[in-house]
Amino acid sequence: MSAHTSTRSLVDELTARVSGTVLAPEAPGSAGEPAGFQLGLRHRPDVVVGALSADDVRAAVRVAAAGDLPLTVHHTGHGTRLPAAGGILLATARMDSIAIDPAARTARVGAGAVWGAVTTAADRFDLMAPSGSFPGVGAIGYTFGGGLGLTGRADGWAVDHVRAFEVVDGEGDLHEVTADTDPGRFARLRGTGPLPGEVVTAMTIGLLPAGPLTGGALVHDLGPVGEPGDAAPLHAFREWTADLPDAVTSGLSVVTYPDWDVLPPHLRGRRVARIAMTVRAGSAETDRLLAPLRAATCAGEDTVGPLRPVDSSRVYAEPDAPHAYTGENLLLGDLVPAGLDAVAALGGPMTVIGIRHLGGALARPAAVPDTVSGRDAAYLVGALSPLDAERAITDPAAAVAEADPSRALRAFGPAATGANPGFGFGPRPV
Ligand SMILES: Cc1cc2nc3c(=O)[nH]c(=O)nc-3n(C[C@H](O)[C@H](O)[C@H](O)COP(=O)(O)OP(=O)(O)OC[C@H]3O[C@@H](n4cnc5c(N)ncnc54)[C@H](O)[C@@H]3O)c2cc1C
CATH class of the missing domain: 3.40.462.20 (Vanillyl-alcohol Oxidase; Chain A, domain 3)
Known part of the structure; x- marks a missing residue:
């Protein structure tokens, strides 16, 4: 915590720069924030940021970079393999926007969207997402590994349908990453996933016909x-x-x-x-x-x-x-x-x-x-x-x-x- 003499000063700086919640893990009201589906790992961050927007993510990343602090992204916890040890835990669950464009047959989803909610939103237009077996999984986190969907052998990997990622890089800068704007990063995110400190704040993905099924x-x-x-x-x-x-x-x-x-x-x-x-x-x-x-x-x-x-x-x-x-x-x-x-x-x-x-x-x-x-x-x-x-x-x-x-x-x-x-x-x- 080189730029911060205490957790209190880290909380104060983040609170001044972030519109979402900022909590020390032991603070009243923080109960459950870092918890997720995986109970066999326990995050032990210095502070938890419940981001509301890409601007909140940029602020948290910049504070982490300036203080040489680790930043760990947490959504549902389904795929967590390494618990946070100190630093900032960035919780994305509140960034759960979903916008369906029925004409373009796409969904723009925030980092906190889960497939079940995207599926429900798409259903109104007789469309479905290239989602997997469990609706509680994060739409973006699932896609990093390729995304093996319910109809994968008919419709391909979920990454085959991704049009764009909105990404905050390790310096806190925002990028719209597509096959044209940044082909190398677009390829890495679709299979290998993000680098440490890199946060995907939104994704645009193509939707599929809901039937026959x-x-x-x-x-x-x-x-x-x-x-x-x-x-x-x-x-x-x-x-x-x-x-x-x-x-x-x-x-x-x-x-x-x-x-x-x-x-x-x-x-x-x-x-x-x-x-x-x-x-x-x-x-x-x-x-x-x-x-x-x-x-x-x-x-x-x-x-x-x-x-x-x-x-x-x-x-x-x-x-x-x-x-x-x-x-x-x-x-x-x-x-x-x-x-x-x-x-x-x-x-x-x-x-x-x-x-x-x-x-x-x-x-x-x-x-x-x-x-x-x-x-x-x-x-x-x-x-x-x-x-x-x-x-x-x-x-x-x-x-x-x-x-x-x-x-x-x-x-x-x-x-x-x-x-x-x-x-x-x-x-x-x-
Ligand atoms: C019951 C169950 C069923 C599953 N079914 C399928 C399936 O059918 N097909 C399939 O392909 N996979 C499936 N999976 C695997 C699942 O897609 C992965 O575990 C995925 O990593 C979960 O992502 P999450 O965001 O929900 O979880 P999290 O644990 O919150 O995140 C997983 C990883 O991604 C990182 N991360 C999450 N969001 C972001 C972000 N916005 N920016 C940067 N990093 C981020 C986290 O730091 C963590 O390292 C299943 C998993 C479970 C437990």
């Missing part, structure tokens, strides 16, 4: 954890996705549920597989495409049917309560059968394995250069384990080693071609 999931009970599981639905998914039209975007998840009495009886101690899909077609064509998979497996639950984008959270059915978790991923050239057998037999701490089918429009060359990891991959496999929040904060290395989600990925290793930064979560393995 069908979606849902086939759910299979693979048997009790602790016994060799039924791998047949996993192999059926591999065979089904080997030859699918681009209209179908799908993913397979397998959850090993512990025998916890808070869980519904049908999940306690069970290994459950969910084949989730979104299809750019009506119900009749979807039924035709799904017939081989339905015939090969006997799903306990089948929810595939007409889908409105605003109801898309029912496709992947991810938990919406904040929790502590750690996770890694691999991009794969092929879905090796030995990896599926290992997933079906997985024991140990609770783990969620998620396999996304890539290819189709996700494999097409970008119209303008980008830095997305995964255009040449056939699948992405991720493994995620819940953590005890306090243990993760006090001893992250031990917590991650005990959960060890990567054990579910080892058998896929021979087919790995890399990883996607957007699907890495929480404290990292040492």
